[in-house]
Amino acid sequence: MMRDFSDSHRWLSINTATVRKQWALDRIIDECARRGIRAISPWRDQVAAVGLDRVARQLKETGIELSGYCRGGFFPAADAAGLKAALDDNRRAIDEARTLNAPCLVLVVGSLPGALNGSPVHRDIGRVRQEVRDGIAATMEYARQMAMPLAIEPLHPMQAAERACINTLEQALDLCDELDPARSGGLGVAVDLYHVWWDPKLQQQIARAGADRLLAFHVCDWLVPTRDLLNDRGMMGDGVIEIRKARGWVEAAGFAGHSEVEIFSEHWWSQPGERVLDLCIERHRQVV
């Protein structure tokens, strides 16, 4: 029943952070097009650097589609002005995602305000979890008008203080149940195996999510040892994640979209971009 990726990379998508230090986004799109890669997931700063309209045009010309748009979120703020700025920024992200015809906006929800700069304003993770719920609820209204699904991405617990206070698939799905009990398709999850591979409830929660809540599927690998909490992700096949087994689970739940490669890695950023993309294609066929 599982799709066979071994003889084609029809369902490969490249998250453009994977080669962000090698190339600007216009070059990344060209290099993907040249290799028959049919989808990408770009980051807002990369889009802004090239220009939104130009990127939209280039995607149309090359026939490359998006598997997601990175990213909205970072809802918890130090004060009311900060919260307003965050909500405004999320609306802009939705507008951009619409312009680029993204299937979803990925949400990295944020956590303790100030923690990303090493100076947390407070330590109340329960409070920011409430604020994230409220921020998503507020953003959903606009997202619904714009027909842009929001994909909550649970991040690895080692990033709970700075980047996301949603750290398991179960927690993300509990929030989906609360905010979208009708399963409208407007709210779901991005399953990034790097963040969730360790979870003893992974298979169970993927099944619970189902097709209407599985909005994105990200792959890379967990290296042994891992030397950095942020930028030491591995190429698929170089670590310990059972990627194909997990792809079987998401497909059994009804997911039929792209397998998106997202590798934050000082090592891979130091390699020629051509080599990285070629290897992504090879490993996509071999081990994803």
Place this chain on the structure above:
Amino acid sequence: MMRDFSDSHRWLSINTATVRKQWALDRIIDECARRGIRAISPWRDQVAAVGLDRVARQLKETGIELSGYCRGGFFPAADAAGLKAALDDNRRAIDEARTLNAPCLVLVVGSLPGALNGSPVHRDIGRVRQEVRDGIAATMEYARQMAMPLAIEPLHPMQAAERACINTLEQALDLCDELDPARSGGLGVAVDLYHVWWDPKLQQQIARAGADRLLAFHVCDWLVPTRDLLNDRGMMGDGVIEIRKARGWVEAAGFAGHSEVEIFSEHWWSQPGERVLDLCIERHRQVV
């Protein structure tokens, strides 16, 4: 209802790994005794370096008791000989814990065989989770004869590949329910806040554990940023963990034992041991 730690360190315990690079265990015990610290939790290699009988004698002389003994576990093995060696070693750990009159043997359960050396023999985390269950079940028989409770310590998910495939309190308690449904007191958990602070189900699962399964309570802090996956733990009060709130939860569940300081940190290992112990006492009173 919560115990007041502000004017006494009666309930402070020092996990002796905290000053392992400064001193051998006999010196650590002396330094603790000098400061009125009434409990420690030593590691097997530290005990072996000084001699089990000598440590037992010194504890008796100083009146210092144990809050736990570190550690048993590491059940998954590459082959049958490896498994037998692991089970034998766990029995020896129980014997030592008995000799030292420990209230429990802490289990770091292990994970993918070979991963700790950077060469995992396989990647099947589901399989090692079964092996851990079987290993604990086998070890419980001897532990029961020796009246030595076993405390499963869930480790942070960032250590899931190498050190422990039990990564949440819920998972540990599910195992307790399976292996000791009668809640005999012979199997429980060690709650180390460093490993579980991020868990959205922490409060709920502590309540579920209850007094008969809360065998140990470990504290330190999560630094922002954290620069190393293993040896960058913080002194209580220097990070983002809401330690007192969590102590309130374990005490509400009936826990009335020691608050054990366990700090793996290149920074604190580089400081004079006297200063580290003095600060542990100070922070225990101020923020624990």
